[in-house]
Amino acid sequence: xxxxxxxxxxxxxxxxxxxxxxxxxxxxxxxxxxxxxxxxxxxxxxxxxxxxxxxxxxxxxxxxxxxxxxxxxxxxxxxxxxxxxxxxxxxxxxxxxxxxxxxxxxxxxxxxxxxxxxxxxxxxxxxxxxxxxxxxxxxxxxxxxxxxxxxxxxxxxxxxxxxxxxxxxxxxxxxxxxxxxxxxxxxxxxxxxxxxxxxxxxxxxxxxxxxxxxxxxxxxxxxxxxxxxxxxxxxxxxxxxxxxxxxxxxxxxxxxxxxxxxxxxxxxxxxxxxxxxxxxxxxxxxxxxxxx
Numbered sequence: 001x002x003x004x005x006x007x008x009x010x011x012x013x014x015x016x017x018x019x020x021x022x023x024x025x026x027x028x029x030x031x032x033x034x035x036x037x038x039x040x041x042x043x044x045x046x047x048x049x050x051x052x053x054x055x056x057x058x059x060x061x062x063x064x065x066x067x068x069x070x071x072x073x074x075x076x077x078x079x080x081x082x083x084x085x086x087x088x089x090x091x092x093x094x095x096x097x098x099x100x101x102x103x104x105x106x107x108x109x110x111x112x113x114x115x116x117x118x119x120x121x122x123x124x125x126x127x128x129x130x131x132x133x134x135x136x137x138x139x140x141x142x143x144x145x146x147x148x149x150x151x152x153x154x155x156x157x158x159x160x161x162x163x164x165x166x167x168x169x170x171x172x173x174x175x176x177x178x179x180x181x182x183x184x185x186x187x188x189x190x191x192x193x194x195x196x197x198x199x200x201x202x203x204x205x206x207x208x209x210x211x212x213x214x215x216x217x218x219x220x221x222x223x224x225x226x227x228x229x230x231x232x233x234x235x236x237x238x239x240x241x242x243x244x245x246x247x248x249x250x251x252x253x254x255x256x257x258x259x260x261x262x263x264x265x266x267x268x269x270x271x272x273x274x275x276x277x278x279x280x281x282x283x284x285x286x287x288x289x290x291x292x
Contacts, residue, residue: 012227012235012292019070020224023082029224030082030169033074036263039225041068041237041270043283064282066239066270069248071263077207078169083244083266085218088211092133095205098122101130101198106177108193115168115176120198129172130203135165136175137199143184144192150185152194218243223268233291238284241273 017039020029046063072079081090100123106116120130141163143150155161162183168176177196181189220241227235248267254260272281 015227015229015292017225017227017235020226021079021082021221022224023221024086024219026082029222030079032072032079033076034072036071036073036261039068039070041066041225041239041283064272066283067268068239068270069265069267071265073261073263075262075264077209078174080209080249080264082169082221083249083268084211085221085243087213087216087218088209088249091208091210092204093206093208094133095203097200097202098130099200100124101201104196104198106179106194106196108191110179110190110194112179112181115166115171115178117168117171118165118173118175118177118196120173120201120203130201131207132173132175132201133204135167136173136201138165139197139199140195141177142195142197143186143189145195146193148186148192150189152179152184155180220271220273223270227291229292231290231292233288234286235288235291236284236286238286239270240276240281240283242268242270244268 016035019032019035019039021032022029044065044067045061048060048062050058050060052058077090081088101120102124104119110116118136120132120136122128122130138154141152141154143152143162152162155164160183161180163177163179165175165177167174170176179194186192220243223239223242225237245267248265250265252263252265254262270282274281
């Protein structure tokens with residue numbers, strides 16, 4: 001039997017995607033990390049059929065929605081809050097102060113305006129990562145510590161500096177560092193390593209999520225699903241006004257006989273965002289030319 005078509009330029013091999021969330025207080029998306037199984041997003045609408053005695057019927061479309069689901073495998077409590085439309089809040093309990101956090105090294109080849117995770121571990125013999133409720137205190141940040149040892153200065157509102165610490169929900173500690181090579185004295189600073197020495201810091205011992213009120217007006221969040229191929233070309237779906245559905249956040253515990261990981265199924269519905277331009281209120285589906 002002959003082939004019925006040779007057209008297959010837009011055939012994609014399944015390869016998963018990155019799932020990101022942005023709640024109403026965020027200026028940038030947060031990577032939710034590992035998800036399990038398929039991500040689904042189905043466009044639906046309500047149809048109104050108008051029939052006439054002497055003309056062809058009209059089909060009117062309204063109430064356009066996207067119904068979808070994914071299953072979280074990376075159960076970061078902060079991200080669960082972002083998916084809750086504001087009904088879940090988070091509180092932390094502090095642990096004891098830790099003065100044994102090992103020195104962190106940023107390898108040569110770093111670049112400006114890139115967030116580098118502040119990796120804070122319990123000690124040199126315990127690699128348990130620490131989470132911080134506030135920006136960590138540093139004893140020193142040194143460029144080329146084994147040679148010239150230039151001490152770097154933190155950026156401040158009154159003067160430029162060599163680095164700044166920023167909140168980063170993609171970082172386990174909750175914080176990252178950004179460098180500014182232009183203000184560093186050492187020539188070709190990006191070819192040098194950087195050593196970060198931590199002062200005594202008080203990490204988070206427990207994160208507690210809380211929920212429950214008689215009535216609440218849900219606040220929409222945004223979702224973005226992105227597949228990036230080996231040539232950095234993307235296929236991407238962005239939903240602007242998303243609400244997690246009732247029953248759509250599940251706190252489950254699997255039995256010991258299960259060979260998988262703990263998971264959290266999430267179901268959601270994206271609705272029209274009337275603050276956007278008409279015709280661009282529900283979603284954007286972007287495909288770079290040549291993307292796999």
